[in-house]
Amino acid sequence: MPTRYTSDVSGMSTIQQHTYDNGLTLLVEPMPGVQSVGMAMLLPGGTADEPADQLGLYSVLCEMLHRGAGDRDARAHSEALDQLGVKRGTDVRTQHVRLDASILSERLPTALPLLFDMIRRPHLSDEGFGPARELALQAIEALEDEPQQKVMIELKQRHLPEPFGRSSLGRRKDLQQLTAAQVRAGFAERSVSQGAILSLAGAVDFETTRDQVGELLGDWSGSASEAVESASAERGTHHVPAESAQQHIGVAYDALPENDPMSMTQRVGIAVLSGGMSGRLFTEVREKRGLCYAVAAQYAATRDRGSVFGYAGTTTQRAAETLEVMVAELKRVCDGVDEDEFQRAIVGLKSRVVMQGESTSARANALANDFYVFGRPRALEEVAAEIDAVSLDGLNQFLDRNRPDSMTVLNIGSEPLSIPTT
Amino acid sequence: MPTRYTSDVSGMSTIQQHTYDNGLTLLVEPMPGVQSVGMAMLLPGGTADEPADQLGLYSVLCEMLHRGAGDRDARAHSEALDQLGVKRGTDVRTQHVRLDASILSERLPTALPLLFDMIRRPHLSDEGFGPARELALQAIEALEDEPQQKVMIELKQRHLPEPFGRSSLGRRKDLQQLTAAQVRAGFAERSVSQGAILSLAGAVDFETTRDQVGELLGDWSGSASEAVESASAERGTHHVPAESAQQHIGVAYDALPENDPMSMTQRVGIAVLSGGMSGRLFTEVREKRGLCYAVAAQYAATRDRGSVFGYAGTTTQRAAETLEVMVAELKRVCDGVDEDEFQRAIVGLKSRVVMQGESTSARANALANDFYVFGRPRALEEVAAEIDAVSLDGLNQFLDRNRPDSMTVLNIGSEPLSIPTT
Numbered sequence: 118m119p120t121r122y123t124s125d126v127s128g129m130s131t132i133q134q135h136t137y138d139n140g141l142t143l144l145v146e147p148m149p150g151v152q153s154v155g156m157a158m159l160l161p162g163g164t165a166d167e168p169a170d171q172l173g174l175y176s177v178l179c180e181m182l183h184r185g186a187g188d189r190d191a192r193a194h195s196e197a198l199d200q201l202g203v204k205r206g207t208d209v210r211t212q213h214v215r216l217d218a219s220i221l222s223e224r225l226p227t228a229l230p231l232l233f234d235m236i237r238r239p240h241l242s243d244e245g246f247g248p249a250r251e252l253a254l255q256a257i258e259a260l261e262d263e264p265q266q267k268v269m270i271e272l273k274q275r276h277l278p279e280p281f282g283r284s285s286l287g288r289r290k291d292l293q294q295l296t297a298a299q300v301r302a303g304f305a306e307r308s309v310s311q312g313a314i315l316s317l318a319g320a321v322d323f324e325t326t327r328d329q330v331g332e333l334l335g336d337w338s339g340s341a342s343e344a345v346e347s348a349s350a351e352r353g354t355h356h357v358p359a360e361s362a363q364q365h366i367g368v369a370y371d372a373l374p375e376n377d378p379m380s381m382t383q384r385v386g387i388a389v390l391s392g393g394m395s396g397r398l399f400t401e402v403r404e405k406r407g408l409c410y411a412v413a414a415q416y417a418a419t420r421d422r423g424s425v426f427g428y429a430g431t432t433t434q435r436a437a438e439t440l441e442v443m444v445a446e447l448k449r450v451c452d453g454v455d456e457d458e459f460q461r462a463i464v465g466l467k468s469r470v471v472m473q474g475e476s477t478s479a480r481a482n483a484l485a486n487d488f489y490v491f492g493r494p495r496a497l498e499e500v501a502a503e504i505d506a507v508s509l510d511g512l513n514q515f516l517d518r519n520r521p522d523s524m525t526v527l528n529i530g531s532e533p534l535s536i537p538t539t
Numbered sequence: 540m541p542t543r544y545t546s547d548v549s550g551m552s553t554i555q556q557h558t559y560d561n562g563l564t565l566l567v568e569p570m571p572g573v574q575s576v577g578m579a580m581l582l583p584g585g586t587a588d589e590p591a592d593q594l595g596l597y598s599v600l601c602e603m604l605h606r607g608a609g610d611r612d613a614r615a616h617s618e619a620l621d622q623l624g625v626k627r628g629t630d631v632r633t634q635h636v637r638l639d640a641s642i643l644s645e646r647l648p649t650a651l652p653l654l655f656d657m658i659r660r661p662h663l664s665d666e667g668f669g670p671a672r673e674l675a676l677q678a679i680e681a682l683e684d685e686p687q688q689k690v691m692i693e694l695k696q697r698h699l700p701e702p703f704g705r706s707s708l709g710r711r712k713d714l715q716q717l718t719a720a721q722v723r724a725g726f727a728e729r730s731v732s733q734g735a736i737l738s739l740a741g742a743v744d745f746e747t748t749r750d751q752v753g754e755l756l757g758d759w760s761g762s763a764s765e766a767v768e769s770a771s772a773e774r775g776t777h778h779v780p781a782e783s784a785q786q787h788i789g790v791a792y793d794a795l796p797e798n799d800p801m802s803m804t805q806r807v808g809i810a811v812l813s814g815g816m817s818g819r820l821f822t823e824v825r826e827k828r829g830l831c832y833a834v835a836a837q838y839a840a841t842r843d844r845g846s847v848f849g850y851a852g853t854t855t856q857r858a859a860e861t862l863e864v865m866v867a868e869l870k871r872v873c874d875g876v877d878e879d880e881f882q883r884a885i886v887g888l889k890s891r892v893v894m895q896g897e898s899t900s901a902r903a904n905a906l907a908n909d910f911y912v913f914g915r916p917r918a919l920e921e922v923a924a925e926i927d928a929v930s931l932d933g934l935n936q937f938l939d940r941n942r943p944d945s946m947t948v949l950n951i952g953s954e955p956l957s958i959p960t961t
Contacts, residue, residue, distance in 0.1 A: 149571065150571035150572020153897060195816045196880075199816060199818075200879075203890075204815075219894055221893060248827070255829075259785055262686050262783055262785045262787070264684050362680055392621075394620070395617040404670065405670070406670070407671075407674055410674055411681075430684075431677070461621040464621070464624040468641075468643055471574050471575060472626070475575060476897070476898065
């Protein structure tokens with residue numbers, strides 16, 4: 118029997134759910150007025166599950182999933198999907214390998230077998246392995262020319278405990294020694310039905326899809342263990358030298374995991390800092406002082422852990438002041454938020470929920486993420502109600518009791534930086 | 540009387556249009572099943588219209604439009620828009636300054652006066668000028684750490700004739716001498732109703748909006764001249780030295796302007812090269828040879844001119860071969876396309892049209908761009924019909940007759956590159 122979630126708030130969205138005998142969960146949300154379908158598939162295995170000397174394993178796997186599957190070699194498979202106009206991509210996250218796709222509704226039944234071949238019957242051939250590993254190595258090298266990305270990757274590695282801070286790009290020396298057989302073994306371990314999540318949103322019918330998915334994936338089986346913490350986080354203050362007139366600054370501190378009952382309160386607090394153009398960070402660091410071109414803070418939470426990551430990019434000359442002002446604002450918000458900025462944060466978050474809810478792809482990904490985090494999908498109206506349930510008093514109490522006690526800091530640039538002691 | 544465009548293809552979309560006495564054009568496309576409204580406003584003045592010694596003028600203007608307007612100072616104006624959950628941005632293009640916004644439908648009537656204040660009554664104060672210019676200068680400096688962007692900016696400058704290849708970021712020495720008075724003069728010249736285009740798509744009613752816009756912008760006036768070519772393009776082969784293990788390679792050649800009757804044929808040809816994962820560039824350069832992580836070609840056309848821009852990012856060691864293979868593919872496509880890849884290109888383009896048509900913001904921007912290019916907006920079904928009207932024979936004839944005769948090449952990296960003479 119499918120479970121139905123109909124919102125109490127406005128009754129507009131209906132999400133339907135089915136869990137197959139093999140443990141695969143299907144989530145379907147029909148959306149009015151669209152012709153496309155967004156699809157997301159999460160496999161239970163990510164960077165945290167890579168063997169400690171095979172970092173980058175799932176990055177290479179993601180590349181190889183596009184290189185032949187089922188009865189089709191790389192070229193035939195790729196052409197068959199393009200013939201249907203299917204936009205698709207694969208990526209690896211901390212706990213999952215993700216396949217996502219956008220498809221016009223009428224072509225969904227023809228596209229699904231091709232997409233499922235990728236996660237059930239990929240060829241993972243020796244022939245495909247060479248270029249795939251080469252590209253994974255190049256992605257690491259290319260990061261040297263993308264310091265804005267690199268700073269956040271390096272920061273996350275130092276802020277989170279092993280194995281949860283790993284870069285999805287992997288590690289050069291591991292990739293150099295990786296073999297096709299290891300990729301095949303890693304795939305076999307993680308292409309399992311138990312814990313896999315498939316979500317579709319848009320112009321899609323629940324019953325038809327449930328039956329087709331059942332036929333195509335009913336014989337899937339297997340389960341996989343979840344990664345556990347193996348070493349505590351490094352934390353501290355770090356400098357990655359680079360010949361540049363720019364400084365890229367990252368700051369991290371602990372926050373609630375997403376399934377904590379107070380996580381929406383945490384999210385509202387970050388929205389006060391960085392939610393709109395009148396957010397405190399943008400106003401204080403960028404607008405008033407013109408200290409840096411880009412500044413933002415982000416609440417990055419998954420099921421079991423959460424962090425706030427702050428970023429600023431500026432010149433070497435302004436870097437110390439930028440870091441000082443940014444950290445001061447991250448702390449000052451805990452002294453209290455006023456009614457007006459609270460209301461702006463609430464309105465901003467709710468508007469974004471509605472706008473993201475209009476994209477079939479964003480919606481499919483939100484459903485799958487919700488199921489992983491909360492064990493069930495949330496209707497848009499439910500998310501909106503959660504935002505509305507946060508009160509100004511509740512927020513201020515929360516902020517007062519959850520001051521960022523210690524921050525991990527990392528900068529890329531010519532000079533080391535650190536938070537001034539006050 | 541509003542003009543109505545109802546598609547002959549499926550009759551689903553209805554775009555309505557009104558031109559006010561002062562020359563401002565309003566385009567409205569209601570979309571089913573959405574709560575948001577996408578808005579785009581184009582002012583007739585862009586980088587091509589900047590005085591030759593004030594490059595970056597409109598970049599600074601765009602920054603200053605957010606710093607106080609109408610009865611509100613910078614902070615009050617920004618807070619008022621955030622209070623309504625309005626997501627907005629400004630940018631400068633070759634021929635236009637653009638303001639775009641996403642708004643929930645119910646708040647549109649309250650948001651419009653605030654948004655129109657930005658383009659009618661911005662304060663452009665001396666106080667706001669300092670940080671705005673500072674940020675514009677920082678954006679130029681930050682480009683040094685974004686070579687993937689920089690290569691395309693430098694390439695465009697050399698490939699297009701003055702003043703059409705200018706960078707939206709401007710020029711350092713001009714920005715250093717720019718004054719607030721010059722920004723105010725530049726604004727006065729370009730905030731004119733004649734040639735201005737306002738488009739809204741989503742949960743929006745035509746009559747109500749037409750009346751409100753008439754009330755708010757009816758007293759607007761003025762017109763502006765269009766930029767003309769002042770110097771021919773530099774073209775040739777260029778190397779921008781950089782200390783990096785990466786090479787960023789850009790290639791450009793002439794293509795049709797977008798309002799040419801054959802421009803859709805040109806677009807299909809580029810889709811064969813770079814339209815999907817089975818596109819020739821992706822297959823030949825990335826998949827088969829593993830030469831580079833990123834490779835793409837893009838048909839970049841505006842009303843009066845068009846170009847194809849190709850990009851590849853790779854290591855120094857593979858750069859020469861990457862350029863050689865990329866250029867060979869750009870030329871080889873003119874020898875002919877087969878039925879299968881033609882069909883994939885058509886399906887891919889049509890799918891993208893439908894998917895982009897589901898975003899209120901993308902749709903509003905497409906309407907405004909269409910009006911500038913074609914003098915009228917195109918319904919989605921009309922664009923789809925234009926794609927369908929391209930035949931394989933027509934494409935192959937076109938490609939055979941429009942071989943890229945000379946290419947502009949620019950690379951950023953440690954070694955100069957050039958196209959091998961064959």
